[in-house]
Amino acid sequence: MTARSDADRAASPSKLKVARRRRRLVPRGNDTLAALVALTVAVTVPVLVWPDTAPMTMLIVPLLLGSLLLGPRQLPWFVVFVMVMLMLAISAQPKITSKQVLAITILYLLCFIVLLTSFRRSRLGVAGVQGESMLVDLRDRILSQGAIPPLPEAWLTETALRSAGGTPFAGDFIVAVRAEETDRLELVVVDVSGKGEQAGTRALLLSGAFGGLLGALPPADFLPAANEYLLRQGWEEGFATAVHLSLDLVSGAFEVRTAGHPPAAQLDAGSGRWTVHEGEGPVLGLIDGAEFTTISGVLRSGDALLLYTDGMVETPRREIGLGIDRMLGQAERLLRGEFEGGADRLVDSLGSRNDDRALVLVHRR
Structure with missing residues (x-):
């Protein structure tokens, strides 16, 4: 040896x-x-x-x-x-x-x-292959930000995202946070100006920033902070729309705030009717000191809530109001008796293929 x-x-x-x-x-x-x-x-x-x-x-x-x-x-x-x-x-x-x-x-x-x-x-x-792997990693990080954290058995929450032209990068993204040892889910759906790869770079930056703000601030302070963050960037086309949901997973009480975004829609299981929660709030990144109204409600057993981007309801030939009516009609048909997989079914059946589309389905069993 x-x-x-x-x-x-x-x-x-x-x-x-x-x-x-x-x-x-x-x-x-x-x-x-x-x-x-x-x-x-x-x-x-x-x-x-x-x-x-x-x-x-x-x-x-x-x-x-x-x-x-x-x-x-x-x-x-x-x-x-x-x-x-x-x-x-x-x-x-x-x-x-x-x-x-x-x-x-x-x-x-x-x-x-x-x-x-x-x-x-x-x-x-960086080299070509290395640069591509970096972009793939960043894309995966965007998608991971939108992953729904573990929830109680009584709650079903699904997300679906489709980009313009089928590219892997989109201007729409979702961020979901559930702080440790709390019974509150914070979720935001964001639509960055532009579509597809053009908006993908801004979405890369904003998804990380909004994820940090969402978990660190009280619900009422999130949209004002996001607005200030966008104003500081000084982008020529740096505006974005958003809808923010704060949900109590024990009582089902929720708060919704919108920033120039299509309104949330709630299904009342007792009556079988959909209610559109119209909120007021300017687009993020345009007005300093903007204020955002709060819409409160409760999700009872069997109820559902839809959050979505304008790509789901708006086309060059159809106004957004008519698009919302069509979406709710499809939701009534596609979600009847079966909510699992409903987010993907709705996104695949609605909206323009030339625009980014994102949707979140929250259902209390």
């Missing part, structure tokens, strides 16, 4: 020397670049040795891999290296035909496109 340890210690200095020499040739973090350079050389050699057999278009492979894997600092230099290898491949051709001229033109055009892409990526500072 001792002899083996002594041998390992004796070998470790030599391993360190090899590692240091390797790092001199290939600086830390440039392993991918070195591998792509080696691949480019390996692809170019057959073109130089057998110019009549190996096509120059083989250089597309390392160019494509470089555009996916390299960062904005490394990618321009790698593209220049590929262009140099392409020049060597051209010089090795015994005869340049019109077909080869077209292939060469396309290759240089691809190099130019990749260069432009690298300059645009420099604003983000």
Whole structure:
């Protein structure tokens, strides 16, 4: 055992020397670049040795891999290296035909496109695949903000979200919070100005900020604080609408406040009728010191409450009032006797595919 340890210690200095020499040739973090350079050389050699057999278009492979894997600092230099290898491949051709001229033109055009892409990526500072994974992570964080926390068995709460054009990013988002050791659910549905990917970046920021405010402030202070936060951003199109629900999970008593948002709708299980709770409050991010009225009510056994965005009820050919009537008619038909899965059924059957749609269904069993 001792002899083996002594041998390992004796070998470790030599391993360190090899590692240091390797790092001199290939600086830390440039392993991918070195591998792509080696691949480019390996692809170019057959073109130089057998110019009549190996096509120059083989250089597309390392160019494509470089555009996916390299960062904005490394990618321009790698593209220049590929262009140099392409020049060597051209010089090795015994005869340049019109077909080869077209292939060469396309290759240089691809190099130019990749260069432009690298300059645009420099604003983000990460490689293509890494940047995409960051966006996916941010999107997942938005969706996790809207996850409903565990509730008592007597309550069913469902959310459904669809973005314009089916893209994974939307201007509509939901934030739900239930503070520890409390019997109150705080939930807000927000519609950021714009739609789809255009509003997605603002939704990324606002979902985190509103989640922090929702759990830290009394219910009456949330919308004023959210309004002040948006005003401080100074965005040209930085307004948003919202509806905020504060629900007591023991008594069923609730408070609803709206900020330029479509009104909440409540189902009375006893009468089977829907009531629209019209509230007053300006759009968030436009008026300093805005005030928001409170609508109070109670959800009894069998009752339900709908919170939604204008994409559910508003289209270019239909006013929002008519859209609400249509939504409630669909709700009466689709939710009759079966509330589970009702949020998805309603969203899929209503609204415009060209607008973001979000809906929250709260049902007391």
